[in-house]
Structures are given as structure tokens and as C-alpha cells.
Amino acid sequence: MALLEVKDLSFRFSNGHTALDSVSFSVEQGELLVISGKNGSGKTVLLRCLKGLYRPSGGSINFRDTSIGLVFQDPDSQIVGQSVERDIAFGLENLSVPPKEITEKTLSVMEALNLVSHAKQRPRTLSGGEKRRLTIAGVLVMDPSILALDEPFANLDYPGVLQVLEKIVMLKQEGHTILLVTHELDKVLAHADRLMLMDSGKIAALGPPQEASKAAEACGVRIPADLMSIEDMTWLKR
Ligand SMILES: Nc1ncnc2c1ncn2[C@@H]1O[C@H](COP(=O)(O)OP(=O)(O)O)[C@@H](O)[C@H]1O
Numbered sequence: 540m541a542l543l544e545v546k547d548l549s550f551r552f553s554n555g556h557t558a559l560d561s562v563s564f565s566v567e568q569g570e571l572l573v574i575s576g577k578n579g580s581g582k583t584v585l586l587r588c589l590k591g592l593y594r595p596s597g598g599s600i601n602f603r604d605t606s607i608g609l610v611f612q613d614p615d616s617q618i619v620g621q622s623v624e625r626d627i628a629f630g631l632e633n634l635s636v637p638p639k640e641i642t643e644k645t646l647s648v649m650e651a652l653n654l655v656s657h658a659k660q661r662p663r664t665l666s667g668g669e670k671r672r673l674t675i676a677g678v679l680v681m682d683p684s685i686l687a688l689d690e691p692f693a694n695l696d697y698p699g700v701l702q703v704l705e706k707i708v709m710l711k712q713e714g715h716t717i718l719l720v721t722h723e724l725d726k727v728l729a730h731a732d733r734l735m736l737m738d739s740g741k742i743a744a745l746g747p748p749q750e751a752s753k754a755a756e757a758c759g760v761r762i763p764a765d766l767m768s769i770e771d772m773t774w775l776k777r
């Protein structure tokens with residue numbers, strides 16, 4: 540049974556713009572679903588509807604005993620703490636989790652995301668890749684059953700992309716269910732179980748990367764011509 544079932548989901552802004560138009564798909568336990576499409580195709584609006592930040596105009600979103608954690612595209616809009624460890628602990632503190640448990644969980648996600656040596660550092664002094672890993676840690680510490688990442692590679696340099704991609708692949712291997720929104724397919728598609736392409740608020744293609752990626756160019760998503768196969772579509776060394 541699917542972890543998340545979305546049926547005929549629509550969303551219209553108050554100015555009349557339809558950002559999502561009858562979107563239906565499901566998410567299986569443990570899968571990495573890459574969601575792509577050009578700017579304005581509705582990817583961020585979709586994640587915001589799933590997270591409950593936007594109320595859909597129509598359709599349904601059904602979670603099976605599931606919570607979704609959303610990592611925003613802009614790290615600065617998500618970081619609130621005065622230090623890395625304080626920032627990660629913030630969400631748990633709001634839930635009045637016992638201090639000992641907060642310390643343990645915070646340490647555990649700092650270890651997972653290579654942030655231990657930065658524990659006392661002020662978040663705004665972190666590099667782009669470190670900052671992105673901090674926002675992932677801050678969401679992961681809440682133990683969501685689905686991790687949703689909005690453009691996790693945006694504004695990162697080469698090492699930053701590698702740091703973040705490495706962690707995403709590690710989380711998938713640990714069994715996490717991940718929704719990854721990106722228009723940069725060449726960085727990550729090799730690791731995806733399925734690819735969903737969006738165009739003008741609709742699903743233009745959904746399926747195994749090999750199949751679905753055939754519709755990429757038509758949806759305004761570029762696949763570099765020198766990539767011979769889906770397996771090449773990763774920035775990690777193989
Ligand atoms: N607050 C808003 N009011 C009106 N239209 C919006 C608003 N936010 C986004 N949109 C429009 O909704 C569409 C989908 O946006 P978005 O989901 O952010 O696209 P992307 O796929 O780039 O993440 C775009 O055409 C965008 O202009």
C-alpha cells in the first residue's frame with residue numbers, strides 16, 4: 540500500500556492562476572521520486588499542498604500514518620537557531636521533547652549529515668552545502684516518514700552539490716522515502732526509482748526514469764547530450 544496517495548489535486552491562486560491541474564500519483568515506501576519540470580510548472584506549489592501550507596482547490600491528499608518534512612529551496616527561510624545544534628533542536632523543543640532525547644536526536648542527525656564539527660557555529664557563517672545539510676538535518680530530526688526536498692542543489696557549487704547528493708543517496712539507502720524536486724536531472728536521476736515530469740500544473744510523464752525522461756526536453760528540462768544512459772546521470776563518482 541502506498542504511503543501517500545494524491546488524487547485529482549488542483550490548486551488555483553486567488554488571482555485565478557491554476558498552478559496544479561488534476562494531479563494524481565502515489566508514493567511508495569522507500570522510493571526516491573524525482574519531480575522535475577521547468578520554472579513555474581507547479582513543483583513548489585505541489586510540495587506546499589502536500590505539506591499543508593496551501594489548501595487545495597480540489598482533489599484529495601491521503602497519507603497512511605505519515606508525516607511529511609519539507610526542506611525549502613531557500614535555506615535562510617528555514618534556519619532559525621543561533622548555532623547549528625540549536626537550530627536542529629528547535630523543532631523538538633517546540634514539541635516539548637525531553638532535553639536528553641533532544642540532545643541524542645540532534646547529535647544523531649549531526650553525525651548523519653557531517654555537521655558535528657560545526658555544532659557551535661553560527662548558521663549564517665556556513666557554506667552553501669553545509670547550510671543545505673543543516674536544513675535537511677532540521678527536518679530529519681523530526682523523523683518524518685516522507686522527506687521532501689525543494690531544489691536541494693540550487694545555488695550550490697560543485698563540492699556543495701556532492702555533499703548534499705551524497706547524503707540524499709545515503710538517506711535513501713537507509714530506507715527513507717524521498718520526494719526530490721529539481722530541474723537538474725543530470726545530478727541525480729541515476730538514483731531515482733521514478734521520475735515525474737510536470738508541465739503547466741499537470742503531470743506530463745510519470746514512470747521509470749528510462750521511460751519518463753524521454754518527455755524531458757518537451758517539458759523544458761534539459762538532459763545533457765553527452766549522457767548516454769540514465770546510469771550516467773549522477774554527479775557522484777562511480
Ligand atoms: N503567490 C502566487 N500567486 C499567484 N501565482 C503564483 C504564486 N506563487 C506561484 N505562482 C504561480 O504558480 C505557478 C507554479 O509555481 P511554482 O510551483 O513555484 O513553480 P516551480 O515549478 O518553478 O516550483 C507559476 O506560474 C507561478 O507564477
Ligand SMILES: [Mg+2]
Nearest residue numbers: 582583584612
Ligand atoms: Mg519551485
